[in-house]
Amino acid sequence: MDDLPLQKIQISGPTLASLLQRFSSSPGDVDGLLFGRVTHIATSTFSDDDPTTTAAASSSSFDSPTLIATITSFMGSTSTSTFYDSAGRLNLLSLRRLFSDNQTLSLLGWFSGRRKTPLRPSMRESAVTSSLSSKIQFAFQVENSPKSYTFSPCVFLLLTTPFHDQLIHTHEYRAYQFRLSTESFEPQTLDVINIGPAFRGHYGAFCPNSQFPLLPCQLRVSSSMAEDENCESESLKSMERVSEDQRVLDMCAEDFDVGRLNRLIGSDAANYAGELEDMYKKMLAKLEGLAKFVEKSSARVLEQENRNMKLRYRVAGLE
Amino acid sequence: MAIDTVPPLIAAQLNYLLSHSPLPIKVEQMWSGSKNHGLLDRFTLVIPFCLDYIRWDVIYNALYPLAAPDIIFGPEDESFRPYYAAGEEGDLKSPKNSMSDWNCKDPTRLLSLILELRELYMTYQRKRVGEVEDERLKFELSTIVSREGIEMYMSSGIEKTEEVKFALPLLGVDINKMVTGCPWRQKQKIFLQVIFPVGRKYMSTPSAPRLKLVASPELKALFSIEDFRLPSWLDGMCMAEYLPILEGLLQSQIVDAVSSIDVRRKFIVALAPLFGRPVEADPVFCRKAAFLTSSGVFTFLVHFSLPLQFPKQQPGLMLQSSQHFNPSGAPVKSPVITEFPWSPRWESSEMAERFFDYLVEECLNFKKYCNESLLQQR
Numbered sequence: 001m002d003d004l005p006l007q008k009i010q011i012s013g014p015t016l017a018s019l020l021q022r023f024s025s026s027p028g029d030v031d032g033l034l035f036g037r038v039t040h041i042a043t044s045t046f047s048d049d050d051p052t053t054t055a056a057a058s059s060s061s062f063d064s065p066t067l068i069a070t071i072t073s074f075m076g077s078t079s080t081s082t083f084y085d086s087a088g089r090l091n092l093l094s095l096r097r098l099f100s101d102n103q104t105l106s107l108l109g110w111f112s113g114r115r116k117t118p119l120r121p122s123m124r125e126s127a128v129t130s131s132l133s134s135k136i137q138f139a140f141q142v143e144n145s146p147k148s149y150t151f152s153p154c155v156f157l158l159l160t161t162p163f164h165d166q167l168i169h170t171h172e173y174r175a176y177q178f179r180l181s182t183e184s185f186e187p188q189t190l191d192v193i194n195i196g197p198a199f200r201g202h203y204g205a206f207c208p209n210s211q212f213p214l215l216p217c218q219l220r221v222s223s224s225m226a227e228d229e230n231c232e233s234e235s236l237k238s239m240e241r242v243s244e245d246q247r248v249l250d251m252c253a254e255d256f257d258v259g260r261l262n263r264l265i266g267s268d269a270a271n272y273a274g275e276l277e278d279m280y281k282k283m284l285a286k287l288e289g290l291a292k293f294v295e296k297s298s299a300r301v302l303e304q305e306n307r308n309m310k311l312r313y314r315v316a317g318l319e
Numbered sequence: 320m321a322i323d324t325v326p327p328l329i330a331a332q333l334n335y336l337l338s339h340s341p342l343p344i345k346v347e348q349m350w351s352g353s354k355n356h357g358l359l360d361r362f363t364l365v366i367p368f369c370l371d372y373i374r375w376d377v378i379y380n381a382l383y384p385l386a387a388p389d390i391i392f393g394p395e396d397e398s399f400r401p402y403y404a405a406g407e408e409g410d411l412k413s414p415k416n417s418m419s420d421w422n423c424k425d426p427t428r429l430l431s432l433i434l435e436l437r438e439l440y441m442t443y444q445r446k447r448v449g450e451v452e453d454e455r456l457k458f459e460l461s462t463i464v465s466r467e468g469i470e471m472y473m474s475s476g477i478e479k480t481e482e483v484k485f486a487l488p489l490l491g492v493d494i495n496k497m498v499t500g501c502p503w504r505q506k507q508k509i510f511l512q513v514i515f516p517v518g519r520k521y522m523s524t525p526s527a528p529r530l531k532l533v534a535s536p537e538l539k540a541l542f543s544i545e546d547f548r549l550p551s552w553l554d555g556m557c558m559a560e561y562l563p564i565l566e567g568l569l570q571s572q573i574v575d576a577v578s579s580i581d582v583r584r585k586f587i588v589a590l591a592p593l594f595g596r597p598v599e600a601d602p603v604f605c606r607k608a609a610f611l612t613s614s615g616v617f618t619f620l621v622h623f624s625l626p627l628q629f630p631k632q633q634p635g636l637m638l639q640s641s642q643h644f645n646p647s648g649a650p651v652k653s654p655v656i657t658e659f660p661w662s663p664r665w666e667s668s669e670m671a672e673r674f675f676d677y678l679v680e681e682c683l684n685f686k687k688y689c690n691e692s693l694l695q696q697r
Contacts, residue, residue, distance in 0.1 A: 027354045028382040080380065086387035087402055087418040115352045116361065117378060122391040124418075126400055163350075184398060309382060316384030317327040318358070 002149050003181045004067055004142075006188055007041070009155060011071040011175075013194040020171055022076050023113035023159050027309070031112040032076025033083075033098055034155060035105040040145035041066045067142060069108055069155055069177075070193075076111070088127025090135070099138075106140035109133075109155030109178075119160050119172050121185055129156045129178045129185070154178040156185065213248045215261060253282040254289060325349070325359045326381050332429035333362070340430060342367050342437075347374065353381055366437060369472040370486045370512045370533050373440070377429070387421035388429070390436065395475065401439040447473045448483050453517050456483060462559035463487065481517035486510050486533075487558075489566055490573070497577050498541065500603045509534045509544070511565065513558065527552040540604045542576040543627055576627065580605055583625045586634075589667035593675045594621065611641075614682045618642060621678065630663040636674075638682065643689035646696055651689045656681070 023030055075098055083095040099107055110132065112125055121129065132138070133154035142149040156176045162169055176185040246258045256279055263275050325333070336344065347363040358381035365372045376391040392399055402416055417432040448471045449460065463469060468488040475481045487510060494507045514529040530552065534544045550564050583605035587597065594610035598620065601607050607624045617640075624635040638653040645651055659677045661670075 028380050029352065079383065081383075081386060085419075086421045087416060114378065115354070116350055117352070117376060118391055118394070120391065120394060120397065122378065122389045123401060124389045127402055130400070183400070312382060312384060316381070318324075318381075318384075 002151070003179060004065065004149060004151065005179070005186070006038075006069050006155075006177050007066050008191055009069045009071065009175045009177070009188045010191045010193050013192050015071055015073060016190075016192055019074055019076070019111065019113075019157075019159070020173075024171070026113075029080045029112070029114040030076055031080050031082060031110065032074055033095075033110050034071050034108045034157060035073045035075070036069060036071040036108045037106060037143055038067055038069045038108070038140075038151045039143045040149070041068055065142075065145060065147070065149065067149075067151070069151075071108060071155070071157075072105060074111065080112070080114075084124075084128045084131075086124070088124045088131065090128065090131050106151075107138050107153045109153045109157070111157035111159065113159035115161045116163050117160050119158060119174055121156065121158065121176065125156065125158070126185070129154065129176075130180075130183065133178050133180055152180070154180070157190075212252060215245050215249060215258070250286075252286060253279055254286040256282040323351075323357065323359055326379075326384060328384050328423050329360055329379050329381070331426040335426040336430040336433065339427075340434075344433070351381070352378065364433065366433065368437065368440070369444075369470040369484055370510055371472065371484070375433075375436075385423050387418055387423075388432075396440075396443075399440060399443050401436055401443075441470060444470075444472050451481075451483060451517055453515075456515055456517065459515070459558050462557060463562075483515045483517060485513045485515075485558075487513065487562065489562075490569060492570070494538070494541075494573060497573070498580070498603065502603055503537050505535070505537075507535045507538045509538070509569065511562070527554075527556075540606065541580075541627075542573055546627075547572060579627070579629065583629055586625070586629070586667045586670060587623070589671040590623070590674070593671050612678075614679070614686070617682065617686050619682065619685065630670075633657070633659075633661045633663075638685045640685070640689045643693055645692065651692055653685050653688065 022032075083098060084090050110128070114122075133152045135152070139150045139152045142151050154177055156178060157173060158176070159171060159173045161171055173190070175188050175190040177188050178185055242258060249256060249258050249261075260275060260279075264272050264279075333346070337346070344367070345365045347365050349359045349362040351357065351359050352361045360379040360381040362377055364375050364377055366375060373393055375393070378389040378391065380386055402418060417428065417435050422428060448456075451457075451473065463485070466487065470486045472484045472486075473481070474484065489509045489511055495501045495503055510533045512529075512531045512533055516526070516528075530549055532544050532547060532549065534542075538544065547569070550561070550568060552561060580603075587600055587605055587608045590608065590610065591597065594612055597608045598611050599607075599609040605625060607622065609623070610621045612619065612621060619641055620639040622635075622637040622639060624637075626632045626634065636656040636659060638656070640651045643651040659681075660673050665673070
């Protein structure tokens with residue numbers, strides 16, 4: 001594993017907002033994992049100076065590449081110590097379980113939120129971060145890099161609240177990179193990337209988490225009856241394929257027939273704008289349905305959490 | 320939810336720590352870390368270290384009572400990693416420490432954790448001091464490292480200059496045993512605090528360090544640390560030379576202080592035939608005595624307070640009436656009397672007689688004073 005310094009850490013606005021929301025709505029402390037990617041940025045050195053003087057200055061950029069870490073999503077729980085124990089040792093089983101759902105993104109690090117505490121890593125957080133960043137099995141490749149670099153999950157995001165309740169300033173956070181070589185936490189600037197014309201250039205490192213599935217657009221759905229018996233098995237196979245494709249499409253859109261896809265390209269695509277709009281409408285309907293479903297299950301999770309909390313209070317003798 | 324209660328398991332551990340700790344650890348503040356502010360589960364501990372205090376925040380979670388607490392160290396100690404968890408859960412090779420098998424129901428756990436961490440912190444500071452690149456400091460360190468009970472602390476910061484502080488315990492002798500009937504529960508200790516600035520450049524005459532004597536507070540009944548003059552640190556001296564000189568001086572002065580108890584005791588005993596048995600007297604250190612006496616029908620108390628430098632320094636005298644009271648119900652007292660015949664060269668019996676004669680006259684003045692103060696009240 002290469003122990004390379006990060007130039008900065010980026011996070012998308014919605015991700016940071018939902019992190020803060022998770023923290024402020026939780027009754028106690030929270031922690032969880034951060035996912036994203038690390039990309040290499042090619043630095044260009046424009047200078048009118050004498051090349052001999054700039055050679056010394058730019059040699060450092062050749063030795064250590066400019067890396068930017070981008071946090072795109074997180075996986076958190078409403079409790080602490082989800083993947084480690086009191087002494088800060090990692091529980092690899094639960095870590096792998098949390099991690100396995102996110103195959104496309106790499107584990108960048110983790111976050112911890114605790115109310116009314118100083119904004120610096122605690123004893124256990126230091127131990128966990130140092131364990132996490134020394135585990136080779138979680139190291140991943142840096143993207144967009146001319147040379148092959150591996151990066152370990154060494155990003156730590158700390159969220160706290162100010163000691164005295166304030167109306168305006170309600171949260172504090174700081175992002176660190178844990179450097180294995182010096183065994184120290186280096187604070188990094190946390191850039192928030194939002195949607196908008198000013199940020200257009202920054203979206204290079206972002207890519208969709210749930211991509212539209214790859215579907216064939218030319219479908220030969222044989223509506224005519226095939227008299228030949230040899231064709232029967234073939235048409236059965238093609239019908240299976242069609243229903244499979246429909247099932248995949250139903251994951252993104254609600255009630256959009258797979259057969260309409262071929263109206264989006266080619267000679268039949270005279271009214272493709274209308275079709276596309278319709279598909280988007282159906283996709284939004286699907287999202288709404290999913291949101292309602294999530295709401296219902298969240299309510300049930302909350303009920304269970306409350307029951308658990310009552311039991312915990314009983315154990316603590318607080319009844 | 321109750322207003323501001325400490326969860327019972329946490330309270331049990333904290334109370335045990337405060338009552339059983341060998342060091343005077345205090346709680347500076349307590350606050351709640353949960354969303355509804357009812358339960359106090361976080362507090363700052365002020366722990367004595369190297370004749371100063373370090374502050375550690377202990378973070379419990381009231382909602383997760385079975386979990387072990389977390390500790391946040393001071394802002395200068397970011398590189399202090401007491402439990403370097405290189406292993407994984409269930410790894411038999413990783414060392415057992417107070418955190419690995421936490422029992423929330425055991426009240427002794429918090430104290431043992433804090434004491435263990437303090438030991439590790441001491442080792443960490445020792446290592447930091449050892450790494451300082453200062454030749455003179457390295458030499459000093461090598462001469463005193465064999466002494467027991469030394470604590471050292473390296474302070475560095477953005478605004479502060481780098482300094483190394485040593486706390487050296489002095490006088491291996493047990494002072495408690497030297498005093499008959501000693502009421503102190505804990506052993507009294509005297510420390511020398513030495514602060515060296517870290518000088519990376521070579522200086523031909525290294526500057527003298529800052530020196531201070533610190534003693535446990537109860538010692539002032541016997542011996543005053545503030546009045547003790549430290550021997551001067553000569554140029555080119557080192558701690559190994561200075562300490563024996565200091566300890567010799569200190570030892571002789573403490574012996575003198577112990578023998579002066581007897582001088583004070585003799586004086587109080589000499590007062591008894593004239594004033595009667597004392598109503599109140601300090602039998603161990605003989606610093607004060609009070610007698611009940613009367614002149615005619617006027618009954619009053621005589622308070623003697625004997626300073627540590629008695630008889631070189633005269634005692635303090637104060638009279639208190641038992642028949643006159645001020646508006647708040649307290650008995651009328653005279654101001655501390657200093658103008659009385661006195662000579663340190665008198666025998667204690669003569670001193671007692673002179674006091675008696677003086678008071679025969681003075682009590683009449685005091686009676687007049689008390690009557691006047693009563694008149695003023697009406």
